[in-house]
């Protein structure tokens with residue numbers, strides 16, 4: 140089961156953790172027999188029709204996650220490990236790990252990401268953890284942006300990022316219509332498009348496949364908080 144572990148965290152636990160119910164009111168739906176009844180209907184979400192219609196199959200998987208999330212919110216119900224494993228095995232029968240990860244990643248369409256950002260609240264604290272490699276991203280990977288961005292030699296300094304983008308980058312004609320958020324998103328999901336002066340093009344072009352929309356929003360929120368004054372350049 141070990142290789143499924145990151146996915147387990149990914150698909151189920153991450154969805155559940157932030158929203159687990161604390162209150163003790165038990166609705167009738169949450170009685171054990173009714174819970175079991177509801178869970179038996181979950182099986183239909185996992186129809187093995189991945190070959191026939193991969194989009195539908197993935198959408199079903201998300202409905203499954205949402206159904207469990209709903210149970211977590213309403214009943215304080217968290218699936219136990221065997222249950223999670225069974226679910227994952229079923230999921231992996233019709234979609235590979237790569238496909239499941241790709242389905243959850245933010246992608247590289249900056250316009251689409253900006254639209255999604257309207258619904259997502261970025262958490263700068265979590266963004267900082269991700270940025271510093273203290274919190275895993277999709278597939279259990281670590282991104283460790285700070286490794287390159289910590290001293291300004293290999294990559295622009297983290298400190299003052301917002302100020303530098305706002306005061307310097309966006310003053311350039313090619314970024315005329317950009318917002319800081321848009322610039323940051325593009326820098327992360329398309330690092331190949333623009334090369335900051337004095338630096339090499341070494342930033343990995345993989346983050347669009349490794350971060351969820353929420354994680355990207357968290358990182359952007361963290362970089363937005365880096366509004367220190369710039370040292371003279």
Ligand code: HEC
Pocket residue numbers: 270282283284285286287288293294295300303304308323326327330331333334335338339340341342343346358362
């Ligand atoms: C291997 C080194 C490396 C890693 C790892 C790396 N970057 Fe970068 N990054 C760079 C370099 C070099 C540049 C400047 C060159 C360019 O524009 O591509 C840059 C540019 C940027 C910029 C634009 C900064 C500016 O002043 O215009 C942002 C924002 C950024 N990176 C964010 C990130 C984030 C977020 C991560 C982690 C998810 C990350 N980087 C990981 C090397 C890296």
